[in-house]
Amino acid sequence: MRTLALLSFAAVLALASRAQAQDVPAPEPRPERLYVSSGVLLGSTRMVAMGGAYVGIAEGTAGFASNLSALAHRSPQLDRDWDVGFTLSLLDVALTERRRRDLDNDGLPDEAPTSRQYLVGLLLQYKTFGLGTFLRTRTVSYCATPECLPGDYIQVSVTQSALAGAMAFGQDEFIVALGLYAAQASLTYKGEEWRYGGTGLSLDLLFRPQGRPYRVGISVRPQVVGNWQKQDDQSAVLAGRPIYSGLVAPAVLSLGVSYRFGEGAERYNRLSPAARRQLLAEGATNVPPEEPPDAPVGTFLVSGQVDFISAVENAVALRSVATFGDPDPVGKTVLIQPHLGAEHDTWPGRVRTRLGVFVEPSSFEGQVPRPHLTGGLEVFLFRYWEDWSFSGSFDLARRYSNVGISLGFWR
Structure with a gap:
């Protein structure tokens, strides 16, 4: 009789525990959103070497990740x-120990054991039309536990991409x-993936007047907000x-x-033979005269x-995905980031050398901007x-270093 009573009592406790578990709501994501913009340069080796000052150049596959007009x-x-x-550019050959780097310029080492960056771009042109796509990705691994055991990492990948078309007007x-x-x-984390994503429309412009040694470019990137893309019965716990919610x-x-x-800097925006031929076939007037292929075009x-x-907001x-306390808010103010770069035709047709600087503001309150020195070369x-x-x-830069290599077309 006593055994029967104990069994009955145990069954009641089990049913009560199950009912209580069913009443516990599933965990919800935190309301904050992950800030996917980075002050460090993510682009082609030419763009990085020139300190990121590429919107006003906008040429070749190296250019349209900065200005789609390219x-x-x-x-x-x-x-x-x-x-x-x-x-194809590999953009994360670190010169210092990766754990000591500070990618987000918050004044502290990231303690990230691994990281990588790359850029892939494809461009197709027909007469005055252009179509293309680029994909640039940064992947960083953070320790999931204070002990940072081997294999116990959270891998964070951020991808920025575009599919775009462009058209040239006039000459x-x-x-x-x-x-x-x-x-x-x-x-x-441990074979499971949590995904986020969003899209927006971008508008870019380039003005390159004939017979003038300058160009002016404008690039407008939209604010993109993306929510967590829940898969089936995926948990909101990592x-x-x-x-985070998005x-x-x-x-x-x-x-x-x-x-x-x-010498010849006024040919900076000269017409290609194909463009000149097209304009003449369309009956255009005031078409610039044909230039010899070896005409000088300036060296600097x-x-x-x-x-x-x-x-x-x-x-x-x-x-913050690997932070054990409350994360610090970021991006609460407008940031200004200046760039300056130079390129020299050191051996015309064979070698170009580049140098640049830019100042990276911090999205964290109380952190001072960080200056960067950049440079590089291109070899035919x-x-x-x-x-x-x-x-x-x-x-x-302070608490940061990066070396990139790229294979592409000489233009």
């Missing part, structure tokens, strides 16, 4: 109605580009902590100017740019179907 910017050597461009003097811009993030990439307005110096290029980065840094390799080149870049 999609319809024809190479001055182009002698056919179509063109193809490709670039290729004014180029307008419109694109679908996307910001995505994924958090991976490594014992609630995940991501936010601030809007960015970039204004850039480039100016060429030296200087470019300046200013980025205005919008404020955002309720945002935290990416590394060989001609096979296209002219191929190899380029490298470096980026040095």
Whole structure:
């Protein structure tokens, strides 16, 4: 009799525990959003080497990640109605121990054992039209526990991409580009992945007057907000902590100017043979005379740019996914980021050298801006179907270093 009573009591407790468990609501994500913008340069080796001052240059596959107008910017050597461009850049060969680096400029080492960055771009042109896409990704691993045991890492990947089209007007003097811009993030822990993503429209412009040694570029990146993309019955808990509700990439307005110096600098915006032939076939007047292929075009290029980065609400840094306390808010004020770069045709047709500087503001309150010194070179390799080149870049700053390498077309 006593045994039967004990069994009955145990069954009642089990039923009560199950009912209580069913009443406990599933954990919800934290209301803050991950801030996916970064002050450090994410782009081609040419762009990085010139301190990020590329909106006012906007040429080749190295350019349209900064200014989508590069999609319809024809190479001055182009002698056919179509063109193809490709670039692949590896952008995270660290010169110092990775754990000591400070990617988000908060004044503290990230304690990130691994990181990598790369850029892939593809460009297709036909007459005055251009179409292309680029994908640039940064991946960082953070320790999920204070002990930081081997394999116990949270991998954070941030991807910014665009699919865009552009069109040149007049004598290729004014180029307008419109694109679908996307910001995505994924958090991976022990084989499970939590995803975020959102899109917006971007508008870019380039003015390159004939017979003048300068260009003016404008790039407008939208603010992108993306929510957590829940998969089936996925939990909102990562490594014992609630995940964040979404991501936010601030809007960015970039204004850039480039100016060429030296003999023949007025040919900076010269027409390609293909563009000149097209204009004559269409009956255009005042078409510039044909230039010999070896005509000098100046040997020194200087470019300046200013980025205005919008404020955002309720945002935290990416590394907050591995923070054990309350994260610090970021991006609460408008940030201004100036860039200056130079390029020299050190061995015309064979070697170009580059140098640049930029000042990286901090999205964290109370942190001072961080100056960067950048540089690099590009070397012509060989001609096979296209002219191929190899380029490298470096980026040095307080608590940060980066070396990049790239394979692409010589333009």
